[in-house]
Amino acid sequence: LWSAPASPVQGSRVRGAFVVTGLSAAAATEPTARAAVERTLHDQLSAAIAGGVVGVVRITGVAAPELEAAAELAAKVEFEVEPLSKSPALDMDRIEAHLILLGLGLRASASFDDALGAALAALLTSTEVAGVGQPGALRAHFAPPHRMGFRTAIQSAPATQESADTRDRKLRGAP
Numbered sequence: 001l002w003s004a005p006a007s008p009v010q011g012s013r014v015r016g017a018f019v020v021t022g023l024s025a026a027a028a029t030e031p032t033a034r035a036a037v038e039r040t041l042h043d044q045l046s047a048a049i050a051g052g053v054v055g056v057v058r059i060t061g062v063a064a065p066e067l068e069a070a071a072e073l074a075a076k077v078e079f080e081v082e083p084l085s086k087s088p089a090l091d092m093d094r095i096e097a098h099l100i101l102l103g104l105g106l107r108a109s110a111s112f113d114d115a116l117g118a119a120l121a122a123l124l125t126s127t128e129v130a131g132v133g134q135p136g137a138l139r140a141h142f143a144p145p146h147r148m149g150f151r152t153a154i155q156s157a158p159a160t161q162e163s164a165d166t167r168d169r170k171l172r173g174a175p
Contacts, residue, residue: 003058013082014095015057016145018102021074022138023120025061028075034059036119037077044102044112045081048094052083080148096145103142113138 020028027033034056042054058078083091101108117138 012088012092012147012149013080014092014099014145015078015080015148016099016142017076017078018140018142019062019074019076020116020138020140023075024073025059025075027120028059028077030123032123033120036123037116038079040112040116040119041079041081044108044115045095045098048091048098049081049083050085050091052081052085052091052095054079054081092147096147099142099145102140103144105141109140109142113140116140 028037038054038056041056042049045052045054056077056079058076060076062074062076081095083095085091098108102112103109120138
C-alpha cells in the first residue's frame with residue numbers, strides 16, 4: 001500500500017482508478033514505477049488535459065480473479081487529474097470522456113496497456129511484472145471517473161428567499 005502524503009492535485013479535478021493485472025502492488029509502489037504510471041497517464045490524456053496535472057494518489061494490492069495462478073499480481077492505482085486551462089468544465093468533460101473510453105476496453109485501452117507495459121518493462125524485473133515484453137502482458141481495467149471539488153456557477157450561487165418566493169408564485173400562476 002502506498003498513499004501520497006497530500007493530494008498531488010488541488011482545486012477542481014477528476015478522480016479515476018484502474019486495476020492493472022500482471023503488476024504487483026509492491027512493484028507499482030516503487031518511485032520509478034509510480035513516475036512511469038503518471039507519465040503514461042499524462043501522455044494518454046494529453047489531448048484532453050491541455051497541460052493539466054496528473055497525480056497518483058494511492059496504490060494498493062488487489063486480487064484479480066482472471067489471474068487464478070497469480071492472484072496477487074494486481075495493483076489498484078487511484079489518480080487525480082486537474083485541468084489548467086481557462087475552461088476547466090470543458091476540460092473536465094474531456095478528461096471524463098477519455099477515461100470512460102479507456103474503461104470500455106477498446107483501442108484506447110489497448111494503447112494504454114501497451115504504453116504502460118513499455119514504460120514499466122524498462123524499470124522492473126520479470127518477477128515483478130508477469131510476462132513483461134509480451135503483448136497483452138499487462139491489462140488496465142478502468143473504473144468510471146468522478147469529479148471532485150467542481151461547482152458550476154448555478155450550484156455556487158446562493159439561493160435567496162426572494163427567488164424562492166418568485167418561483168413559487170410562478171408555479172401557482174400568480175403574477
